[in-house]
Amino acid sequence: MLFGFFILMVYWLLGELITAAIGWPVPGNVVGLVLLWISLTIYRRVPEGLADASRSLIRYLTLLFVPAGVGLIQHWDRLMSHGLWMILIITISTVGAALVMIGLFKLLKAPGA
Amino acid sequence: MIASIQTLLAISMTVGVYLAAEQLYIKARRSPLVHPVIVSIFTLMGAITLLGWDYSQYQHDTRFIHFLLGPATVALAVPLHENMALIRKMAVPLLLACFSGALVASASAVMLAWWITGDDVLALSMSAKSITTPIAIGMADSLGGSGSLAAGLVLLAGAVGTLVLPGLMRMCRLHDHALYGFVLGVTAHGFGTAQAFEKSITCGAFAGLAMSLTGVITAFLVPPLVPFWLL
Structure with missing residues (x-):
């Protein structure tokens, strides 16, 4: 140990x-x-x-990583002014990345795709 | 005295709140909405506000906990090494998908955040939003973003991913457990991995592998590219 x-x-x-x-x-x-x-x-x-x-x-x-996470308190104004944009941007980016990967699997005929 | 009372109080409070949040999570049948990290962070934010502490004091007092992120991140090499055997059969499609997925997840978030809000700290912190928190904090800090903000964005990306991805994969007819887990791990890190383990062991193992690989690839590839995304 x-x-x-x-x-x-x-x-x-x-x-x-x-x-x-x-x-x-x-x-x-x-x-x-x-x-x-x-x-x-x-x-x-x-x-x-x-x-x-x-x-x-x-x-x-x-x-x-809880202590670092509590530091979000310093970004409270940012969360209040851009919070909804953050959710929207993250959703678009997550769906985009997943679609690119799924597309690649189908294109390369990965076993199981 | 080895440590001040304030330091001992901050550490005990952090660990205590975390343990309670873990119990709540188990009672709520592991719903990602009451993930122990989310519950702990918001409870502690409330507690330090009520106690009238400022964050820099709390950060200083809990630095012993934060310090352990260093060796814990290096320790991720062990499961990564153990899981690498999984990808031998289809290394090319998996590695290609991991590189492209990691790049798209980071670049699209940085560019959208920069164009829409013009907030450079937010845009730089967005570059780490799809990777596992221990790596994300270090990467955002060394890029000139904020580790704390990145930690928050990572949690948000995890929650969004676990809500949106199952439906998306159903729509795209991706049912294979290995590939399904891999996509979850690249785009929704630890949250996706936890969800993948509920599906099957194979699904979870591939998600865990994808999560570590994405963290490493993003941390090496993204920092030199970020300046080009902020034009």
Whole structure:
């Protein structure tokens, strides 16, 4: 478990170092995710401690973004003035993206489409 | 003292409200409208307003919870690695669909928000609206949008997706559980994945895979493209 947490912190650190070095606006933790994913693909199995640590963190992932979500309070005026537009834009964009994907599946004759 | 009373109070309150919201969600048979994150966020917004705290103080006090988003995001590599085996049989259509779906979901939201409202913080935060919250917060912040606003838009996209997509897929006659789950995961992240698991294990596994892939692809591909969408 502690070993798993150590691995996650080291990969996060590596990710932050890389984004800081090349100045690319990709979050360092996502770069860490990709580095760990590549490592696991090469190593071919997930060390037990890492599996435990990941499971515990992901189990409570939704709690972890509550503090950031409460920050919506700072955008109250925005929600009041553009709230309905936000819902409309999100609906159009979600339907558009889903239609493009369904179209691609049918076009490429994916099994099951 | 290791931590101030204010800090301990803020953390206990956040965890306590979340646990109660989780119970409510189970009692309401997992309806996305009472998702624990939505209920917790609005309850805590009310609580800090009543207590007269300002958000920056609350943010400072709960930074230990927020900090864990870092390792938790890296940890998403584990299920992603375990689920990658699923796509071997039809890697080309799935990866193509994921790239196009992720790009359309992000670009259309940014451009529409920019043209309609002219609000650049909103438009930049919209770029992350279809991806899983931990990645969305970091991406919106590093783009010059707002992580908190992105978190709200992600929740909204999840709720809209779970309401609109089942009907749309029925209309388009997409019944295959793997493909159905994949579309839900790309467009409605964790909300879609939870809904997909109610359909079947296969459907949920493909949704979870699609959610992680979309988060990674969007975080790498979208930031360099966003300036072109804000013309």
